[in-house]
Amino acid sequence: MTAKADVGGYIYNATLQRGRQRTKSARDALRRIVEENPGPQTLAGLITKAAIALGDIEAVLTELDQLGRTARSLKKGEQA
Numbered sequence: 899m900t901a902k903a904d905v906g907g908y909i910y911n912a913t914l915q916r917g918r919q920r921t922k923s924a925r926d927a928l929r930r931i932v933e934e935n936p937g938p939q940t941l942a943g944l945i946t947k948a949a950i951a952l953g954d955i956e957a958v959l960t961e962l963d964q965l966g967r968t969a970r971s972l973k974k975g976e977q978a
Contacts, residue, residue, distance in 0.1 A: 904969050910962065917958035924951035
């Protein structure tokens with residue numbers, strides 16, 4: 899049975915989805931910078947939005963790494 903936090907479980911999948919959403923947010927902000935050639939205030943806002951999204955993505959990757967490590971530890975414990 900897949901535990902809530904196991905790879906493929908709903909906590910893992912929700913975390914993965916959050917990472918995908920933040921990646922899209924960063925991509926959209928960067929795309930607007932390239933396509934719209936915004937003024938200084940809008941440019942600063944878009945850069946900030948992309949930077950925050952990248953920080954969020956780093957947090958998601960850390961969570962996914964921890965979930966994977968926990969799942970591996972539990973699996974090793976079951977084999978012992």
